[in-house]
Amino acid sequence: MILLFVPSVAFGHVGSPNVYFDADAGPYHLLFTVIPPAMVPGVALVQVRVTSGTVNSIGIAPVYVNGKDQGVPPAADMMDPVPGDPQSFTGKVWMMESGAWEVRAEVSGTQGVGKVAVPVPAFARRTLPMQKALGVLLFGLMLVLSIGIISIAGAAAREGVVRPGAEPLPRQRRLGKIAMAVAAAFVLAILALGNWWWNAQAADLKQTMLYSAPPVRVSFDGGDLLTLRMDENFWHKIRKEQWSMNLIPDHGHIMHLFLLRVPAMDRFYHLHPEQANDGSFLVKLPPLSAGSYKIFADIVRGTGFPETMVSEINLPDVAGVPLSGDDSGVDASAFNSAGQTTDVSQLADGSRIVWEHDGSALKPNQVSWFRFRMDDANGKPAADLEPYMGMAGHAAFVRSDQAVFAHIHPAGSVPMASVMIVQTGGGMAMDHNSPQALPAEVSFPYGFPQPGDYRLFVQIKRHGRVETGVFDTHLGN
Amino acid sequence: MAESARIPIVAPSVSREWSSANVSAIPWYVWSSVLAVTSTTVGLYWDISWHIGIGRDTFWTPAHLAIQFGAVLTGLSCAYLILHTTFAGDPAVKEASVKMWGFRGPLGAFIAAWGGFCMLTSAPFDNWWHDSFGLDVKILSPPHVVLIVGIFVMGLGGIILTTGRMNLATGETREKLSWFLLYSGSLLLCLLFMLSYEYVGDQTLMHSAIYYRALGMVAPVVLVGIGRASGRRWAATILAATYTGLWLAGNWIFPLFPAHAKLGPVFTPITHMVPLGFPVLLLPGAIALDFVFNWLADRGGFWKSAIGGSVFMVTSVAVNWPFAYFMMSPHARNWVFAMNEFGYSFAPSDYHLAWELHAYEQTRAEFWVGMVIALVATMISVRLGLLWGDWMRRICR
Numbered sequence: 070m071i072l073l074f075v076p077s078v079a080f081g082h083v084g085s086p087n088v089y090f091d092a093d094a095g096p097y098h099l100l101f102t103v104i105p106p107a108m109v110p111g112v113a114l115v116q117v118r119v120t121s122g123t124v125n126s127i128g129i130a131p132v133y134v135n136g137k138d139q140g141v142p143p144a145a146d147m148m149d150p151v152p153g154d155p156q157s158f159t160g161k162v163w164m165m166e167s168g169a170w171e172v173r174a175e176v177s178g179t180q181g182v183g184k185v186a187v188p189v190p191a192f193a194r195r196t197l198p199m200q201k202a203l204g205v206l207l208f209g210l211m212l213v214l215s216i217g218i219i220s221i222a223g224a225a226a227r228e229g230v231v232r233p234g235a236e237p238l239p240r241q242r243r244l245g246k247i248a249m250a251v252a253a254a255f256v257l258a259i260l261a262l263g264n265w266w267w268n269a270q271a272a273d274l275k276q277t278m279l280y281s282a283p284p285v286r287v288s289f290d291g292g293d294l295l296t297l298r299m300d301e302n303f304w305h306k307i308r309k310e311q312w313s314m315n316l317i318p319d320h321g322h323i324m325h326l327f328l329l330r331v332p333a334m335d336r337f338y339h340l341h342p343e344q345a346n347d348g349s350f351l352v353k354l355p356p357l358s359a360g361s362y363k364i365f366a367d368i369v370r371g372t373g374f375p376e377t378m379v380s381e382i383n384l385p386d387v388a389g390v391p392l393s394g395d396d397s398g399v400d401a402s403a404f405n406s407a408g409q410t411t412d413v414s415q416l417a418d419g420s421r422i423v424w425e426h427d428g429s430a431l432k433p434n435q436v437s438w439f440r441f442r443m444d445d446a447n448g449k450p451a452a453d454l455e456p457y458m459g460m461a462g463h464a465a466f467v468r469s470d471q472a473v474f475a476h477i478h479p480a481g482s483v484p485m486a487s488v489m490i491v492q493t494g495g496g497m498a499m500d501h502n503s504p505q506a507l508p509a510e511v512s513f514p515y516g517f518p519q520p521g522d523y524r525l526f527v528q529i530k531r532h533g534r535v536e537t538g539v540f541d542t543h544l545g546n
Numbered sequence: 547m548a549e550s551a552r553i554p555i556v557a558p559s560v561s562r563e564w565s566s567a568n569v570s571a572i573p574w575y576v577w578s579s580v581l582a583v584t585s586t587t588v589g590l591y592w593d594i595s596w597h598i599g600i601g602r603d604t605f606w607t608p609a610h611l612a613i614q615f616g617a618v619l620t621g622l623s624c625a626y627l628i629l630h631t632t633f634a635g636d637p638a639v640k641e642a643s644v645k646m647w648g649f650r651g652p653l654g655a656f657i658a659a660w661g662g663f664c665m666l667t668s669a670p671f672d673n674w675w676h677d678s679f680g681l682d683v684k685i686l687s688p689p690h691v692v693l694i695v696g697i698f699v700m701g702l703g704g705i706i707l708t709t710g711r712m713n714l715a716t717g718e719t720r721e722k723l724s725w726f727l728l729y730s731g732s733l734l735l736c737l738l739f740m741l742s743y744e745y746v747g748d749q750t751l752m753h754s755a756i757y758y759r760a761l762g763m764v765a766p767v768v769l770v771g772i773g774r775a776s777g778r779r780w781a782a783t784i785l786a787a788t789y790t791g792l793w794l795a796g797n798w799i800f801p802l803f804p805a806h807a808k809l810g811p812v813f814t815p816i817t818h819m820v821p822l823g824f825p826v827l828l829l830p831g832a833i834a835l836d837f838v839f840n841w842l843a844d845r846g847g848f849w850k851s852a853i854g855g856s857v858f859m860v861t862s863v864a865v866n867w868p869f870a871y872f873m874m875s876p877h878a879r880n881w882v883f884a885m886n887e888f889g890y891s892f893a894p895s896d897y898h899l900a901w902e903l904h905a906y907e908q909t910r911a912e913f914w915v916g917m918v919i920a921l922v923a924t925m926i927s928v929r930l931g932l933l934w935g936d937w938m939r940r941i942c943r
Contacts, residue, residue: 110681133811140811140893143601163602163681163809197678203670210667217660221653224644229653230940233642233714267688274679 083365083377083474085466088189089436089514090481094176095183097122100514101481102436103172109193109278110165115172117148118436119156124178131162132186134169134372134490135312142173164191167280167304168312169372171491188373188487192280196271215256222252280304285378287364289354293389297326297342297350297366299378313371316344319486320458322395324350325367325476327465330360331381334467334524337537338398355398356389365465365474373487377474392535395458397528399537404469404524414527414538419446422527422538425510431544436516439464441527441538443509450509457530459485462511469522477513520544572722573711578623579658579704580726586616586665586697587733590740591796591822598889599820601809605673613697617665620700624659627651642714644943652710653943658703664696685744697737705730709775709938724776731772732788738764739793739826746826749885750899752870754906755916761826762859762924767931769832770839770854774935779840786832793825797884807890814888821884827869831862835928847932855925863917874901 088103098121104114115129128145148160164170171186199207227245231237237245284300305314316323322341330336342352350366366378392398405411412424425440441462443451457463466475475482511529527538589612596609603610628651631643635650643650672689679687708730712723739746745760765786773781800819807816838854872878879886879901888897907913 106680108678108680112681131810140813141815143808143810143812143890144806146808165681165809193680197674199674199678203674207667207671210663214660214664214667217656217663220646221656221660224646224656225653228644228943230937230942232942233638263688263691270688271679278680 083379084468084472085475085482085518086194087434087516087518088187088482089477089516090187090483091514092185092187092480093183094174094185096180097124097176097178097183099124099174099176099185100436101172101174101187102516103187103189104434105189105191106164107194108196109167109191110163111191111193112161113164113170113172113189113191115148115160115162115187116436117158117160117174119158119178122178122180124156124158124176126177127158127160128175128177129160129162130173131164131189132171132173133164133166134171134188134374135166136372137312145173145175164189166311167192167278168308169370169374169487169490171373186491188483188491190374190487193278194280196275196279211260215260219249219252219256223249276303277307282376282378285364285366285380287380287382289382289384291385293354293387295342295352295354295382297324297352297364297378297380299348299350299366299368312374315371316368317371317373317486319367319369319375319484320395320460322458323368326350326352327365327367327474327476328354328357328398329363329365329467329471330358331363331471332469333403334469335401335403336360336362336398337401337465337526337539338392338396339463339465339526339528339535339537340396340398341394354384354387354389355392355396357384357387357398358400359384359386363471365476367476367484369484369486373484373490375484375487377476379474395535397535397537399526399539401539404522405541406469406522408522408543410542411540414540416536416538420444420451420531420536422529422536424525424527424538424540431517431542433520433544433546434516434518436514439513439515439525441511441513441529443511443529443531443536451531452509453532454507454509454511455530455532456507457528457535461507461529462513463528464513464515465526466515466517467524467526468519469524473518473521473523475515477515479512479514481514517544520546571719572726575623575627575652575655576704576708576711576723576726578619579654579707580730582616582619582623582658582662583701583704583730583733584616585612585619586700587736587792588796589613589616590697590737592800592819594740594743594822595800595819596805598822599805599807599816599818601807601890605669613693614665614669616700617662617696620658620662620703621666624651624655624662624703627655628659631655642710642943652707653941654703654705654707654710656703657706658700661696661698661700661703664699665693666696668693668696694741698734701730701734701737705734705772705775706938706941710941710943712775713939713942724778727772727776728778728781728784729788731768731776731785732792734772735765735768735785735789735828736792738768739789740822743822747823749823749870749873750902750904751906752866752873753903755913755920756906757866758859758863758920759916759923761828761831761862762855762920763927765826765828765831766835766855766858766924766927767934769835769858770928770931771934771938773836773839774932775938777939780836782832782835782839783829786828790825790829793822797821797824798881801881801887809890812890813893814890816890820887820889823887824873824878824883824885827862827866830865831858834858834861847929850932851925851929855928856921858928859921859924870903874903 086105090101100118100120102116106113117127127148130142130145132142146160148158151157162172170189170191172189173186176183223245226248227237227241281302286298288296323344324342326340326342328338340352342350345351361383364380369375414422421444423442425442445451461479464477522543525540529536589609592609628649631639631651632649640650644653646656668689675689708727712720715723742760742764745756751757769782769785801821803819805816805819834857835854838857842850907916
């Protein structure tokens, strides 16, 4: 038996924190972008683009989802229309705790009022180093205040009680000097204490607030069984009482596991482990070639808080079991690092998936629709597409260094399990989940978080078989 | 003048020789200082109420502006006073000043300016702290401590500025300045009780030693220090009564203004600004303290501290202990006692927790150790007040 252990690498949602969500609010169709705060508590920026209907105003309010009594949302804030674009709005909501939130939106327009809730995970991603200029300013202010208080102590002891017009006596001058020495010692002690306290506070906040994904241990039994054992870290431990850490299925699966051979990114598998009684996740691998595989494991907590655990494992050639059910995968060419965009992915049966991009340059953090069309072997738009795990398609956006990994659906970046939890206000995510006659085109709203070279894996189901298209692109600054 | 004949002024000759000609009216900077401390104190009350009821804020909330207005007013007026004394002041004014860094000005002006400067320093520090470590989750973060230190030093500077002028004045001017001093002292009490709000603002702790430890530490030093500097026989009583009146005014005026919770989840709907709760029953202890000090006028500091501290604590416990039962009862759930006022984050299912006395100390032994600490802390606080007050009585610059 071969047993390979690789320690997990903790990435918070793998470098793509923004929420993109395409939804209906009553008669209106909206595309939400939510930029969660980098530190919690913090302020999330909400952007809405109205794609159908005429909207006059949108009120937004944040609600913390803890699986318990949610109280009522605070008074809604009206979003501001974007100057020059009356059907785009921006607003802010405060998120005071780490965990699952929903942004409830009430949309008013010519067709009445519509409501929708957007699931937003909030977690602290970074602390901010002090900018040099601010550091210099604060240090200067500290020096002035320190020297100032020493001088004041000296003046108070030397002259404070000397009658007007009189000169301080030698004894009082001496007293002044003693007071300055005592004050200097006091200031130094306070500064030392303050420095210690500051560091302790900062360290405490970093430990309690900064998110890291749960550690995961991955092992391979030498045959075809891959086992993942999820642990919990401090961040999760201290929040257990606050909200549910139980896992809930997303698209009917407790975990979505992605295996990506690195660095070529030429093998991609989307598998669905089962959870054993001891809590571990087990999956039989398909036939795959030896190599180093990056592992991304998506789970959703009971409150709708999604997490992606990251690990890596070296695997030998695996005879494996054929892909079945919702499991899927693809053998692709090595990643094209030349910065060229590929817009056609040829499939084995002669059909192909075409990326219908308009050629305009993509920009970081700017939401775009990524549209893909499935053509049959005759080059005609395919008429036999089926829902794949309830969706018109699934896509994974991966940067060449795997520092960015995002699992996207036609409704956006939010797991459907999270959407189901917050959909109490009548709004519906656009899951394009019609059981029959799916159009040949599938669209995903997404914005790359950072510049770089990306590979896109687009998965569409066609008469019982999941096809995976592979596209490369480059995103400049 | 109502000054006690039994408390001698340390520098009476100075005031007679110098003051009558030079301190004949309330100087503008005393007005300015009192206005600044008032603004900051009201701002702080407002800010706490804001966080309880509305929740969310920016740097530009009226509460923050009121706090920082005090800093700016103090900074500007003290800077002007110092520059004017240094470069354009008449010789008599210069003679009643201290020298620092080549500048001349009243001692209190330097102290208050330092406090204002410290408060302003906290603003960019706090802003960065929010960006780096998140918006406020606790009151005592490093930048907030810088702000709080600044506020207290600014208030202290104002008090010393007033005291310095008062010690040089006679007659009606001195009388008026002593009222200014007492008013500033009562604001200092308000600030200290806001700082220790976690304990003395929680009526459910009125049967816990921690409540009396906090009370014994913060109140007597001000009651005795400012009281002694003012030279009035019933100064502690006046200070406590003014503090109680100001706090009650806050409790009764703020709720007249509408407010809505801006942070969720909202468990208690907010319709108006939330008051900070009934003030600490400080008055009986203060009256007892005045009695003891008038009785022990000729005794040394040790006896004043030991007996004064003990009487203050015993009286405070004797009054607050039974008062706690009333505060927990339905009779206190009205606008006068504000026990029916809750912040947005307080769930109705938890209201009962605010109406039940809680033991902060886990065991009886812990409680009694805490009470002994409270008693000793009160005595030390009285002693510090005596030292501070005696020093202030001698300030004449």
